[in-house]
Every structure is written in structure tokens, then in C-alpha cells.
Amino acid sequence: MRETLTCDVAPRIDVVNPAEWQRLFPDLPDSLEMIQFIQRAGLDNFRFHSIVVRQDEQPILFLPLFETTYRLSTLVEDAAKGVATMITACFPPLCHLRLLGVGFVEGEWGQVGVDPQVDRATLDAAWDLALQAFEALAKGVNADLTAFAHFTAQSGRMLPMHKLKGFSTLVGLPYASVPIVYTDVEAYIRALHSPKMRADLRRKLRKGQQVEVLQTRDPGPWLDAIYRFYLETVARSNAIFGVHRRTYFEQVCRAVPDAQYHLYFVAEQLVAFKLVVVTPDCLMDKYFGMDHALGRAHNVYFVAWADLVRYCIQQRIPRYYVGQAEEETKHRLGAQLLPNLILFKHRHALVHRLFTWLARWLAYQPPIPLAPIRLGSDWDEPSAELTVSQTQGQVHHVSVGGSDEDGCEARCGDSARPYAHGGRVL
Numbered sequence: 110m111r112e113t114l115t116c117d118v119a120p121r122i123d124v125v126n127p128a129e130w131q132r133l134f135p136d137l138p139d140s141l142e143m144i145q146f147i148q149r150a151g152l153d154n155f156r157f158h159s160i161v162v163r164q165d166e167q168p169i170l171f172l173p174l175f176e177t178t179y180r181l182s183t184l185v186e187d188a189a190k191g192v193a194t195m196i197t198a199c200f201p202p203l204c205h206l207r208l209l210g211v212g213f214v215e216g217e218w219g220q221v222g223v224d225p226q227v228d229r230a231t232l233d234a235a236w237d238l239a240l241q242a243f244e245a246l247a248k249g250v251n252a253d254l255t256a257f258a259h260f261t262a263q264s265g266r267m268l269p270m271h272k273l274k275g276f277s278t279l280v281g282l283p284y285a286s287v288p289i290v291y292t293d294v295e296a297y298i299r300a301l302h303s304p305k306m307r308a309d310l311r312r313k314l315r316k317g318q319q320v321e322v323l324q325t326r327d328p329g330p331w332l333d334a335i336y337r338f339y340l341e342t343v344a345r346s347n348a349i350f351g352v353h354r355r356t357y358f359e360q361v362c363r364a365v366p367d368a369q370y371h372l373y374f375v376a377e378q379l380v381a382f383k384l385v386v387v388t389p390d391c392l393m394d395k396y397f398g399m400d401h402a403l404g405r406a407h408n409v410y411f412v413a414w415a416d417l418v419r420y421c422i423q424q425r426i427p428r429y430y431v432g433q434a435e436e437e438t439k440h441r442l443g444a445q446l447l448p449n450l451i452l453f454k455h456r457h458a459l460v461h462r463l464f465t466w467l468a469r470w471l472a473y474q475p476p477i478p479l480a481p482i483r484l485g486s487d488w489d490e491p492s493a494e495l496t497v498s499q500t501q502g503q504v505h506h507v508s509v510g511g512s513d514e515d516g517c518e519a520r521c522g523d524s525a526r527p528y529a530h531g532g533r534v535l
């Protein structure tokens with residue numbers, strides 16, 4: 110089969126047509142229009158690439174890539190910032206690392222595109238070509254780190270873990286979503302597990318009755334305030350992975366048919382915004398920003414949450430994706446948490462060992478227990494499976510095998526940090 114395969118590296122992500130994209134990414138919430146728009150609008154300090162393996166000119170394996178500068182402090186929790194600062198002071202090359210990652214910087218999670226009709230032997234050969242191209246590109250752009258970013262058990266089921274033994278694993282911020290199975294907002298509130306949360310949410314919504322909501326696809330009159338709120342959210346974030354330009358918020362609704370704004374006003378003054386993408390299958394909460402003082406005074410975070418739950422109920426949208434960060438609050442508000450993993454490798458073996466050790470002690474440690482993650486589950490061979498059961502603060506090299514002893518065990522389980530770039534923290 111190998112002689113029928115070709116592998117191309119391109120300086121863009123949108124190198125396949127819409128039909129091919131849908132075949133390769135049938136369950137990815139974000140559309141090709143959004144991917145194309147992000148490239149056109151640009152993202153500070155980011156470049157995009159793709160690796161596509163084709164069989165008889167048809168794409169069968171697609172790796173979306175991003176390239177950026179990565180700071181060690183982004184890796185660690187608040188309590189460990191001082192330690193990270195000390196380490197980077199002693200070892201300046203660790204301050205800014207060139208990263209080449211597989212995944213999406215705008216999207217709900219990391220994913221690779223695989224043709225579901227391709228046979229396993231061909232796919233295995235395709236992965237060999239793709240990983241060779243990935244390593245060559247990493248050398249070409251002088252990448253210090255390579256990574257597979259934020260893969261869930263579902264999106265990572267086709268990762269060939271038997272070919273990624275040199276990578277270590279790191280727990281990522283879990284994604285959160287609310288299943289919409291309610292007849293109205295009151296029914297949603299009654300279904301919350303915590304009596305305290307039910308009472309608190311009702312009280313906050315009563316206090317927020319002065320907030321008026323406007324749904325629009327034309328943010329023009331309020332664009333200055335929207336972008337200011339966004340930048341203020343970025344400034345408050347402890348882990349900034351990328352900053353959008355003003356153009357993104359100005360043009361996103363024109364470029365992405367499913368995008369829209371929900372604007373929140375008090376006495377005709379804009380105090381907050383939500384940028385969402387709506388499809389028949391889900392509503393994706395992309396960005397939230399607000400005037401910090403006025404927003405807190407009027408409980409706008411909770412008013413906006415209830416507004417979008419109500420919108421999903423009215424439009425019969427079955428799931429509301431609410432992004433990363435603030436897991437404890439979102440969990441109390443009825444969100445289900447979807448864990449994910451980051452696979453990473455430094456090009457120098459000794460530094461890689463140091464990073465694996467640092468990640469073990471300094472990385473994000475969610476306090477809410479999460480379900481085990483198993484990556485590579487769609488490969489037939491037991492050696493192609495990686496099982497990760499999450500408990501607090503463990504980071505390991507990828508090891509593969511058919512028994513529990515051979516598997517990779519990493520543990521995790523809210524971090525109340527605001528999300529800066531799509532809730533995405535690497």
C-alpha cells in the first residue's frame with residue numbers, strides 16, 4: 110500500500126475541500142469556515158501548517174498543526190509560578206520555547222482527520238509518513254517542543270500510541286458541556302444536584318433582572334467595548350495561549366454563518382458579550398467578556414449562562430459546550446466534564462526528562478475526579494492502546510502494552526481562571 114501513498118506538508122490548514130473535510134472530521138463541532146477564517150484573521154504569534162497523507166490523491170490522514178512560542182509559566186498552576194520563574198531565571202532557554210503542535214487552537218478539542226473507510230494496514234503506513242514529516246517539520250522550524258494537544262478519549266481514539274512512545278502525558282483542563290434535556294430554565298434549575306446552587310442561581314437571576322439581552326450578527330456599534338472586554342479577560346488570565354486581533358471579532362459573523370453575538374446591557378450600557386457558534390447539534394460558547402465591576406454587580410456571568418441554556422431549549426439544541434476553566438462552578442451548574450490529555454516531547458532527552466519531572470509537580474491538578482482516558486482505542490492491537498486513569502498530579506512517559514502494569518497511569522480530577530483564548534490552555 111505504501112507505494113500508493115503521498116505525504117504533503119502545507120503552510121495552511123485549509124488544504125482540503127469541504128466534502129473531504131467532512132469525511133475526515135465528521136464529529137468535529139467547528140466548521141471548515143471557522144478554520145479558514147482564523148487563518149485569514151491571523152492570531153498573534155501563531156503560524157499554521159498541515160500534513161496530509163493521500164492515497165490515489167484522496168486524503169486519508171490529516172494532521173492540523175500550529176506553531177507558536179510557548180512559555181514555561183503557562184504550564185504551571187498559580188502556586189508554582191514562583192518556582193517556574195526561578196527555573197527560567199537559572200535556565201533562560203526555557204523561558205520561550207518554540208512549539209509545534211498537532212491540534213486546533215480554535216476548537217473544542219484536539220483531533221486528527223482520518224478517513225473512516227481506510228484499512229488498518231494503509232493507515233499504519235500513512236501514520237509512518239505523517240510522523241516522519243512531523244519530525245522533519247519540527248527540525249525545520251527549530252521547534253523545541255512537539256505536542257499532541259488536548260485529545261479526548263473520543264478524538265484521540267485513532268492516535269497510534271505504539272508510535273508515540275517518546276512522548277510524556279500531561280493532564281489538560283477538561284472541557285465542559287451541558288446536556289439540554291429540559292423544558293424550560295426552571296426545569297433546568299430544579300435538576301441541579303446542589304440545593305445551595307439552585308437557591309444561589311435563582312437569587313442571582315432575580316438580581317440580574319435589569320440585564321437586557323440582544324442577539325445580533327452585527328457587532329459594529331459595540332465592537333470597541335467587545336474587544337476591550339476581551340483584552341481585559343486576556344489580561345486577567347493566568348495562562349494565555351494566544352490573542353485574537355480586533356479583526357476576528359469584527360468579521361467572524363460574516364465569515365462563519367453559524368456565529369452570533371449575545372450582548373448584555375444594563376441601562377442601555379453594554380456590560381458583557383458572548384460570542385457563540387450555533388449548529389443543529391450544539392451551541393459552542395467561544396468567548397465571554399464583561400465589564401468586571403458592573404458584570405459582577407449584576408451577576409452577568411450567571412444571567413448569560415441561563416440565557417444560553419434558554420436559547421438552546423427554545424431552539425431544541427441538544428448540547429451546550431461551555432469550554433474550559435472554572436470547572437467547579439460549571440460542574441455545580443450542571444455541566445459534564447470531558448477530560449483530555451496533552452502528549453509532549455522536548456527535542457533534547459535531558460530537557461524532556463526535566464519537563465516531565467516539572468509537569469509532575471507543577472502542572473495543573475484539577476480537584477474534581479474525572480473519568481479515565483484511553484487513547485488509541487480504535488487500533489486492533491493491544492499495544493496500540495494507552496489507558497490513562499486520572500488521579501492527582503501524575504505525569505508519565507507513554508508506555509504501551511496489553512496489561513495494566515504496562516499501561517500509562519496519569520491522575521487528575523477547578524481552576525477558577527478566566528479563559529483567554531477559547532478556553533484553550535496548553
